[in-house]
Amino acid sequence: MTPVTTMVAKELRSYFVSPVVYVVGAVFLFIVGLLSYLYIVFAGAQAIQLMQMQGGMAQLNLNDLVFRNLFSSIRFVLLLTLPILTMRLFAEERKLRTFEFLMTSPVGIHEIVAGKFMSVFLVFLGLLGLTGLIPLVLSLFSEFDWYPILTGYLGLALLGALFLSVGVLASALTENQIVAAFLSFGILLLFWLLAGLGSLMGDTALGQAVSYLSFMEHFDHFVRGLIDTKDLVYFLSGLVLMLFLTHRVVEAVRWK
């Protein structure tokens, strides 16, 4: 086993013996399930209205009525849940003094950071995968376009990876898990609001730059079925930057 897979295996084990994953997972899936139920009922109500107006069968666009709304909502649910998954990664090691053991093991810091990130990313992908049941079940009863749903899931995976990397960084900055979670909420909300700030600044170069920094617009493209290299670059470079900063922070902690 390579050091990274060793780290991933150990972290997954730690996740699944603690109640955190089960609680976070249950809440996440419940909220997402409830949201999709609400959007579907709402879509149904609109369909009935349309039928009454047109007097015949109206073709419902589930992509627009359900999935676009659902993906936008999941974005917010992820912001609230993912920091809870990442907060323990480094903070707990520092608190319980196992950090010193990791740092004196013949393993590079980059391998530790990569292992920790990949383990929580796998947990997240598992949860996201379970929400795939929603379109699968819906496809039994109605017709819709799969393509924007797949790009939407790609967008969610990239967005989640970025959120998780911010959480990993926050966790490396402190030995208090609550502080780590709040720090990542703060950073993520800030980047959320940058979109609003950017549009407030209008169509200036600065305004565009500020909007670019926010993940909102980039994620929106995926939900609308667009795969743009620019957006891929945004998410992947953000991810790499966050993990690089984590590496530097972990390195610096030893010098204190």
Add this chain to the structure above:
Amino acid sequence: MIDVQQVTKRYGQHTALDRVTFRVAKGEVLAFLGPNGAGKTTTMRILTCFMPATEGSAQVAGFDCADQPLEVKRRVGYLPETPPVYQELTVTEYLTFVGHLRGLGGKKLSAVMDREAQRLGLGQVRHRLIGHLSRGFRQRVGLAQALLHDPEVLILDEPTVGLDPKQIIEIRELIKSLAGSHSVILSTHILPEATAVCQRVVIISNGRIVAEDTPEQLSARLRHSEKVSVTVKYPPVDGAERFKSVAGVQNVFTTGTTGTYILECSLGHDAREEIARLIVTQGWGLLELKSISMTLEDVFLQLTQHEENLSPDGEPATGRHTTRLTESKEQSV
């Protein structure tokens, strides 16, 4: 095997280690003695490449801790002050994780895990969660972690803390059995441990090495004089002066108890016979006469308290001496 040259570590304004220099030969067991906060853990953290030294160089097994940390880490087994265990894992899971990080796997790993479980008495707890184990077992799991890859150099930060007396003896025996094939540094503030296990003792205080020698030689070197404790039934008013008149007696200290004196005699001069004769001929009623040997505890206290007791002009403050003497372990004649 371990070569530390002029290592200094500063945390901002605070100097934790001040030009520390020492060596450990292959197969040697070295004890690090010192009060809490003296710099023992800092030294160990530098040797295990957890943190870099501010100045100076530290080499382990021929590799520099600053330049080739990975090579050093491969050859060192380290038990930090708090056993670095994951409470949510079982003992077997934890040791497997450690083994994989160390590049061990397959049959080799299960063989070394069996060896350590046997050696440290972990057999019956192998499948239990570490979080449910007692402090003593966690300490032993931590030790198993440090020994798993059979490292050339072992660095143990207070390895016997939290163990019961029987386990302490077992661990000491284990460390002794490692001597010869492994170089060991262990820190402790239990002095008999240093005497029992180590060939050499380094005493560190306020970040500086104040003494380095074998346990026996350390006490011999610091024994400037022989001390004799005397208790008489009818002490005379001028007892102190009368004892001082005996040939060879340099100093007389009175203690809190009436009738008990501590006599400091010049080295190599056994004045006990003379003292006894004086007491008997004067009819003071000899109750007890014994020589006091200096234990490692005294050496340790003398060395580490010396600096604290310095008055501003550099002279050792007086007044503590007597109390310390009466506290020393006494050896009946």
